[in-house]
Amino acid sequence: MPLPAAGFDPTESAIPWKILEREGFPVRFATPMGEPAHADPRMLTGEGLGPFARVLRARADAVAAYREMEGSAAFAHPLPYRVLHAADFEGLILPGGHAPGMRVYLESRILQSLVVDFFRVDKPVGAICHGVLLAARSIEPVTGRSVLHHRRTTALLRSQELFAWRVSRPWTGHYYRTYDVTVEDEVISHLAHASQFERGPVPLRRDDESHVDRGFTVRDVRYLSARWPGDAHRFALDLVSVLRS
Secondary structure (H helix, E strand, O other): OEOOOEEEOHHHHHHHHHHHHHOOOOOOOEEOOOOOOEEOHHHHHOOOOHHHHHHHOOOHHHHHHHHHHHOOHHHHOOEEHHHOOHHHOOOEEEOOOOOOOHHHHHOOHHHHHHHHHHHHOOOOEEEEOOHHHHHHOOEEOOOOEEOOOOOOEOOOOHHHHHHHHHHHHHHHOOOOOOOOOOHHHHHHHOOOOHHHEOOOOOOOOOOOOOOHHHOOEEEEOOEEEEOOHHHHHHHHHHHHHHHHO
């Protein structure tokens, strides 16, 4: 699970970490320089998000999972991006997040090359929210096309991104707009056809392990994608199935 040095979403990292560890898939972490990462503090506390903080911030169970992950030995001793090779791992998990610190991760040529290698050898790749953007930007040198060019996928929806930006803008400015182009629009630009992008049901409620039906994922062979923190439990459980297949 590569992460930026700071700014990633705690739910989209910690819920998959907890479920994968429980199901017998130890998770290794990686950061740009091999230093411990830090999640987006606004998602952990809600501070500065205005009157919609309770809706926008991470849920209590996700915060608890993040604190547990934060205390793990693997999280405290991540690998640097430069030493990562697809041959050394069973699968790749690409969490999301929208804070400015995510750009180092989303724009990393090293990680984009790593994603290409995972697709080349047909090893599982799971991407959620902005993590799908990293996958979409990973260009196969032989074809000059994204690894997602012929894949079905989902990602953070345009409607979700713009809603969060609009309701929080008076307090956070452009915090919810990582880039001028929405995640959905950029991901679609890398696909052969816009119809490959699946929006799923209206994302109104977050899932949990008792209500995984609230979550939404799209699986295309050994590639799995999801939209937002509200899909995290479904995403993690489906990723376990992909890893076992």
